[in-house]
Amino acid sequence: MARPKGYDPEEVVKRATYAFWQHGYQALGVRELERLTGLNQFALRSEFGGKEGLYLAALRFYSEQAISIAMEPMRDSGSIPEIIAFLRSLITDGSMTSSPYGCLVVNTGIENARVGSADLDKAARHYWDALENCFEACLQNALDAGRISTSTDIKAFAKGLVSAVMGVHAQNRLEGKNNAGRHLVDLLCEQLTAMETS
Amino acid sequence: MARPKGYDPEEVVKRATYAFWQHGYQALGVRELERLTGLNQFALRSEFGGKEGLYLAALRFYSEQAISIAMEPMRDSGSIPEIIAFLRSLITDGSMTSSPYGCLVVNTGIENARVGSADLDKAARHYWDALENCFEACLQNALDAGRISTSTDIKAFAKGLVSAVMGVHAQNRLEGKNNAGRHLVDLLCEQLTAMETS
DNA sequence: CTAATTTCTATGCAATTGTAGAGAAATGTC
């Protein structure tokens, strides 16, 4: 009935994600993007809605992956150890949240790419909200279990951890090493451990 | 002997700093840059070496200002309170280290602007080294005064604080509010205070 | 006033940007 596509849409999104992750949005031209993803110019428009469309697809892919995989252990019955494990995963080989290129969502927000920022802002906000909720749930579980002080401001602490995660990603990207932010991770883990044992 | 310049070089660098700070490097075209700085096309080349040259001048200006002003209290006889004051300045109106646009050095590093990265990397590294040294000196002073535990790994802690500062700036830029990173600042200040009183 | 020197304005240029259109190519159905 029709000519088959010469590419795998999923694979393309995956490759696009890594490409934007590494180079950013503006610095990556469509021709280089086509080369890196194996996409042709026509498909970039017809299937993904051009450079901007593919960028949004990449951002959603990254976000979904990170939320469904990296944050998963924290979601239901997580507590302090799960937070610590997540923080450690930010600087551990093999984790998708650990990269010499930092975090796509952080990079996107800082580059402030002049894309139609409506969908873009929404995707970014959704990501950080998910992370904050995970931290908050874990802290609440820890509090319910009597493992941390009842005087702890859980919401504020969760927000603080989110910013710290951004710091780890930023440090990783600035140094081009996926474990450059390890000292901040250590610092946070020590504080979490101290909260628990006191 | 010659026609006088129609602009104030210092003022131009100042305005360029704010412009790049806000818009980033790539997203800011030379024509808009000229408009925002009051510069003309000829002067941009002859006096500053084009867009890239002005960018480097802006980065140096920002760095020098921050190092000589914001970090100054930490430099000589600083201790824990001086670190706390610096961290608070990151989210305080009127401080040059507090901005809804984050930090020029962080933004630069993350955008990974494809400028001749030799000078650029050097400027950025110098900035973070200066900050790390300030933190380290303050912690050393605190340790020498017996105000914190001798088991504290001062160098590691200082490095962790630097990453945390990046996180505060990132959060500020992502939300477009100069105090968005306040929860991380609170978290760090609490930890520093706890270290001191224990 | 003239000349010399520097700065400014105007125009343009080669390169790149993202996008678009037209015909060729490749498939399944008849």
Added chain:
DNA sequence: GACATTTCTCTACAATTGCATAGAAATTAG
């Protein structure tokens, strides 16, 4: 094999990019 449908390649286009050249303008020295 012919057709319809979808995908792909090729070319091109308008816009923007940063940069550069040339002549005009403004200032001081003589």
